[in-house]
Amino acid sequence: PRLSNTWWINYTTFTDMERHHDTRPMLYHRWGGLGNHRYQIGFSGDAIISWKSLDFQPYYNSTASNVLYGYWSHDIGGHMGADSIDPEMYIRWMQFGAFSPILRTHSTKNAGLNKEPWVFADKERDIIRDIIKQRYSLAPYIYTMARHAYDTGVSLCRPMYYDYPDAQEAYSNRNEYMFGDNYLVYPITQPMNNGVSRQKVWLPAGNDWYELTSGTMLKGGQTVERRFLLDEYPIYVKAGSIIPQYGDVKNLRRNDEAVTVTVYPGNVDAQFVMYEDNGNDKQYATAYASTLLSATHSAEGTLRVSIGARKGEYCGMPAHRQYRLKLVASAVPEKVVVDGKQTGFEYDGNNLSLMVDIPETDCSKAKTIEVVYAKDAPVLTDGLIGKFRHIQQNCIAVKYHNPGIVFAEPLGTMESAGIAMTYNPEKQKQIVETFRKNYASLADILKQNGIEGEDAQKFMLAE
Template sequence: MSIIYKQKIKILFQALACAFVLFTTSARAQSGSQLTPDSKAVIQLGNARFTVLTDQLVRLQWGQPASYDNRASLVVVNRKLPVPTFTTRTEDNWFHLKTKKIELAYKINSGVFDSTNLKIRFLNADTVLWKPGQKQKFNLKGTYRTLDGQDGELNLYSRQKIQLEDGILSRDGWFFLDDSQSLRLDNSEWPWVAAPGTPKLDWYFWGYGDDYKSALLDFSKIAGHVPMLSRYVFGYWWSRYWSYSDNELRELVQNLKRFDVPTDVLVIDMDWHTKGWTGYTWNKNLFPDPSGFLKWTKENHLKTTLNLHPADGIQPTEERYNSFAAYMKADTSQKKPIPFEASNKAFMRGLFDIVLRPIEKAGVNFWWLDWQQWPNDNKIPALSNTWWLNYTFFTDKAMHGQTRPLLYHRWGGLGNHRYQIGFSGDTFMSWESLAYEPYFTSTASNVLYTYWSHDIGGHILKGNEKGVEPELYTRWLQYGCFSPIMRTHSTKNAAIKKEIWNFGPEYAKAQHDAIRLRYALVPYIYAMSRKTFETGIGLCRPMYYDYAKQPESYIYKEEYMFGDNMLIRPVTTPSKDGFAAVKVWLPSGNDWYEWQTGTLLKGGQVIERSFSIDEYPIYVKAGAVIPMYNDKVQNLDTLPGSLIIGVFPGNSGKFQLYEDNGNDKNYESEFATTSVTTRSIGAEQMVNINPAVGKYHSMPSRRKFTVKLFGTQPPSKVLLNGKPLQFNSEGRDGSWNYDGSDLCLNIFLPDKDCRVAQQVRISYKGAQQPGITAGLVERFKRLSMITVALKSGDNGNEGMYIPQNLGFAEETNRLLGYRPDNFQRYLQQFEHSYQQIPDELKLIRQLDEQKRSKLISLLQ
């Protein structure tokens, strides 16, 4: 069987599996046939029933068999899973059920489950034993409804520290879910909330040890998978609470384009409508022709979301009040508001069909739903309004929308991962808030709520602050590049300006670079989002998912994995003398490439590193392959015609690029994957780009690849499919060049059929020099900083004098790009000149001692 044929078979099975998963999470399937488990998985012992769902997940029910409730609950929406292998036996009046991972024992005819008649042990750890009533000691936590009023962990309104809800994961190695009293969904076409059934107990137990990923996968199997987000969601969102008009937004977008800031989502807060808090009628003073405005946003490849606060119901002043009232058979003679009722199916259907659908059809892509009023429904006290609004808005869009359903709202509780993006609320603008968000975000993956969207830069000024603090906002935006959703936002305050053109050049450049880096990484991020859909593992995940047996993974909480191959340690404290210091733990098991300084670091150590404002602590696994877009991308509406294959220093690596239509509902079966592998042996390196496998609507048939090898020396020879490529400094198709600033080899492959394999073979003159990945990129940057400081004119020389050795060393990176054939000689000269620079600086009379010492320190 050929490799390509095997790949096609694999893709087919993946598609079938994904189709099954999606069906289980659709509106109808939440109460449909997928809820009845296979009879082979069920063991009935009188009033006790055990259902084996996976090797480590068992459902335990007690009650009259005729009353067992197999409807979907608000949490559990699927129970029909492949039956795992298990055995049963009876011994000394005890019933034993054994899978590959756990063994359950129940004393026959002993009554309702309790600590005396039921126990479950882990087969790979005899000391771990669970009994009913047992409490966890080491839960790793989940998430929380909102960060409103938070200043880091502390809420400035309540003066209390935030207490996150418990999550699925615990160092105890097990999780227990009591679903007995959970509300259910009925069997109607649009499944609606219903009371729980009569069985006394309806429990679920996981025993996973420290295999955290398997626990989350099992939870996603019964609670529904995290739906795929549209590709544009991973772009930059512009958002601000401001009374924007049509004219102002057009000027804003024009300026964003002028400053080369790619943008995909335009968030318009509550002033789009009339009558303050709740409203559904456009404010014609700001938007005289809403349909014309939405036509313009679409033409500019902007997706639009509007803010909704539905608590005040439908007011008599709304354009569609009379139509809605007639539908609800309400008395309109006194023009009274029609109260909001989330659990009233007729009210919600009318809200969507009569009030919101016309706005959607005009061009609104999704809703920003913001519920902040009474927590639970007035008619069904156990029903969370936040949870139910998430369900109704998402499932309505799934049933009636033409594109992928999407919702942007607050966390409503377990099971809300099916409704994707969380709005975390109104934090204070402080370093403490920035420092808390990485932990908060990654920990939410413990309940599959993997797509938090924060107000980047913070929402509210703290204390006596007069405006945005440039360094804090820049660091926050850099963190936003490596968070699930990159959305800036703030309260309605004229002093809070986050547009890039309001900052000095140093900060503006760093902000621009952060947004550009986000767009460059979208192919990697999108592939990771597919993994989230298939496995439940979040894009931003705690370190213990991958390094559970290393104690540091539980200690360094600000660090997190960004997908499979990147470790991020955000900068969360202000700089000193131009550099911010961070302490980072690098797990053992592989080495790590500090991307922005060009330094290869050994795993298994804790080190302190420093970063200038335009640098960020990004650690890439040695040998990793990272697909990227180039800097020409302005939006994510369509796939670019070219793609960069980033290859990082290391012996070998691989990556499976995932692509689909980007916004349709067919992604479960219509997608394509392209496998890329690399291998280094001696003085040769190979990069294989395998044929694309699969198909989707609007899939490009051809593509240009650029293979970008980081931290490497220039080659002696480059072969593409056995044919030599020549050096060309301009980087034309079918050539290679060398970027001395980043020590990168760029190989430009010509336009090619996506279904044809390509192989790049690179030969070097001898083994790679260790010095290339020993921070040389950072030394080049610091030399430029010294040169700029000398030319600044504040030392009396008016920028006219640059010492000889400094001048040569600072320009060496450029020489390497012009003449890579002289690489060894230039580096030798560089090292010699670099050693002379401190003495040269000491001879510049115009420098005072403080500045001279500061410049010399940059060389160390």
């Protein structure tokens, strides 16, 4: 009596998989009531295509964790109620979806609602593609946090009051949530005004927060109003976090992909235990492996990153793995040492990131990387990454409409600062100082290049 037929169907279908299949049972289903969290992925319904629907879903996702229901799959972009897609709304919905438990687009059968990336204009297509690639790259982090949810009942997406129960802001900012232990997300759910979105974000006390899209380190314990262009949205990483990621993912059916150990700025020691299992067997409760990733800072300016020896065992686990270390918003070091031997490195000037390839080695052996910086190494967490990107994007737009334009030296130097640093990392300090000096006079520099009115305003939109 009073048992939901949906609940019963979910139960019988799931347990049938358990009895008759060697692979791990998984079900995508309609909500059958409390207790259906046992059957993983819920369908939230045929959402109306509207900003109002989008605005409700972050709150829906996080608070569902209060009844242990962590895996919700929404019709990203909305299902019905319109005959065409608003690219801006869809991109904002996809950005939210990338930091949701499940990323799945869907709509009613209508030719005007096709959501494949290639049906959009070039700019929107590239943004959507980058969102999808970002989601794939986070698979090792998301899978580790999925294991935490299995062990603790604390969902991947959770309200801020789980981690900060004594702060009033944790309750009043209903669309703000934690995505695992390291990411704070506050999706944009309203249309832009004059090409920019403004969002007030509460950053909890206890640590600083690194704004992913701009490269700005912000103090915790405050509410800040930040501005975002269409390809940007409010994602904040706890200072010093270590995030395991994949590179250019081809598929997720295997788990022998090379792992990029990404270390975010923040002069704090940190650890992250990366979790792995077979991926699709039923032995995960006891058959799994973990790898301790840690980072420590010395007073002399050396960052020491350790990739620990893998512990545990599961069927089919790779004996060897390729690792790569990525240091975000990093100065160019004086030297890099891997397991006692000095080695080379790559430097991405546009993203101010240091990359170190670690030779493929036995996963049962620990690896240590030491990155030695000069005492006067520049601090690069003042939004420089975002400024590089904005200058480059707007210079390209100006050239597109005026192919014959030749930029005067200051603006041309600003546009090429990132690539110049990639080719000449030893000149980083000089390149950064020149860029910052010119940026302080950007309005005058734009006038010198005949860039005025709306074109000039676009250079300044996100500042």
